[in-house]
């Protein structure tokens with residue numbers, strides 16, 4: 001009888017549920033829209049129905065169920081606290097609510113922690129043979145997950161790795177977290193589009209109706225790749241912000257590996273030169289352990305690279321229940 005796990009990736013827009021082998025191979029994925037307007041219990045019901053569907057169709061031995069959720073998520077309890085991307089979910093205990101519906105134990109962790117865990121088990125962490133890494137997820141916002149000695153470091157209350165809200169410029173734009181000039185205000189897909197609008201960039205691409213397509217971080221990246229100076233400036237700013245943030249992280253943690261994940265990473269050639277130049281300039285810890293070529297992993301040196309796994313988050317969620325004591329708290 002084949003063995004498998006189920007991973008759930010709960011996002012503000014999409015809800016995805018996957019059956020995954022213990023080796024990390026995807027067997028089947030169910031993609032749904034997250035029915036936020038119908039409330040958290042409708043979303044939990046959708047999750048439970050898809051889990052039951054997968055159990056029925058896989059007809060094997062289910063080893064565990066893991067869920068990745070946007071934060072703030074109190075860990076290890078699994079309680080959401082005013083999650084900005086999941087309105088109406090405040091105070092919800094994800095694991096007990098889902099366990100009640102499916103009648104099985106459910107492991108819960110934050111989406112960024114699980115992206116880091118997936119990258120650790122199956123991606124850059126595996127290919128570099130390291131026991132610790134930090135992952136920054138550059139998407140709608142900027143998330144961060146830390147793996148220390150093969151365990152997810154969740155901190156005292158589950159808030160470890162809120163580096164997306166580390167300040168880059170105290171005079172920068174206000175952030176929804178209440179601070180100003182956070183990394184998220186420079187290096188997220190949302191920030192790239194906001195900056196493009198501020199600089200007056202217009203998409204040259206047409207939508208299906210013939211009108212100018214709305215700007216996206218990918219369309220700004222295409223403009224930069226074709227030489228648009230303002231679009232190039234935006235990715236230079238992305239690189240500078242990432243470099244400053246990574247300089248702080250490298251100085252604090254001195255880990256062998258830092259992985260950048262998420263949609264913005266496709267623009268790596270546009271932001272990486274400034275990012276590496278900034279880390280070299282601002283972190284003596286990085287200078288002590290700098291590889292000869294920043295793009296080539298060298299054991300004993302600090303390596304900063306793009307993610308190697310697509311969907312690391314859902315794979316990390318699926319494999320989370322397999323590792324007893326996979327997470328550590330302060």
Ligand SMILES: [Zn+2]
Pocket residue numbers: 164165166175176177178179180182184
């Ligand atoms: Zn912030």
